[in-house]
Amino acid sequence: MPAFALQVFLGFFAIMNPFGNVPIFLGLVEGLSETDAKKVALKSTTTAFSVVLVFALGGNLIFRLFGISLSAFRIAGGVLIFAIAYQLLNGRKSHQHHLHQNETEEHEDPTDIGITPLGIPILAGPGTITTAMSFVGKRADWPHIFLVLGVFAAMCLITYFFFVYSEMLIQKIGLVFMNLLSRLMGLILAVVAVQMILIGVQQALQAF
Numbered sequence: 001m002p003a004f005a006l007q008v009f010l011g012f013f014a015i016m017n018p019f020g021n022v023p024i025f026l027g028l029v030e031g032l033s034e035t036d037a038k039k040v041a042l043k044s045t046t047t048a049f050s051v052v053l054v055f056a057l058g059g060n061l062i063f064r065l066f067g068i069s070l071s072a073f074r075i076a077g078g079v080l081i082f083a084i085a086y087q088l089l090n091g092r093k094s095h096q097h098h099l100h101q102n103e104t105e106e107h108e109d110p111t112d113i114g115i116t117p118l119g120i121p122i123l124a125g126p127g128t129i130t131t132a133m134s135f136v137g138k139r140a141d142w143p144h145i146f147l148v149l150g151v152f153a154a155m156c157l158i159t160y161f162f163f164v165y166s167e168m169l170i171q172k173i174g175l176v177f178m179n180l181l182s183r184l185m186g187l188i189l190a191v192v193a194v195q196m197i198l199i200g201v202q203q204a205l206q207a208f
Contacts, residue, residue, distance in 0.1 A: 001147065008135050008148055012155040014189035015081065015127045016048075018162040020088065022170065024122060025163045028113050036111050041163035043114025045156040048123035052132045052152055056145065059133040070137045071207065074200030077130030082193035088186025123159065134196055 025044075029037040055062070063070065135148045162169065 008151045011192045014185045017185045018159045022166045039111040040114035044118040045160045047119025049156045051124040055129045056136045071200045071203035074196045078193045078196035081127045085186045085189035
């Protein structure tokens, strides 16, 4: 169980990449008050947790409705995550982190950016959902499901503090070191993706 918990934590830490999301958060909350910025941080992390909770608990039902096998989902998710990891390793923002800069729609509540695009799809994008469903499906019993959700809740809490203290973090660490850590997350994420693909292929071959 502890080894599995560590694996889940590293997987979520790599895919959510709190270091890389700090500059994105600062860009989105620019011009907002400190109170509103904290509201955005809270909305984004609670939205991400809610989305992952739905997919983690209802993943099997979704599979049955669309006729999707877990092995196929793992292979496709692994390919998707590897693409994100490759872009992180090359210092580019992934499609998951694209901010739609040409969008001009005004929100009645400026903190709604915590729901979208920050909560979805930046924090709870395809990669995060795929990772959560893969970990839940790997050992589909309630203790492990609660463990995955608990670890993800902790990851959301860590991300919240990264956002709240983002300006202080950049001043202490510096953008260069933060970019270095972001690339390290890309490497870990690539390993997670390859592992997902290998498990998916193995399960698909066993099914034949």
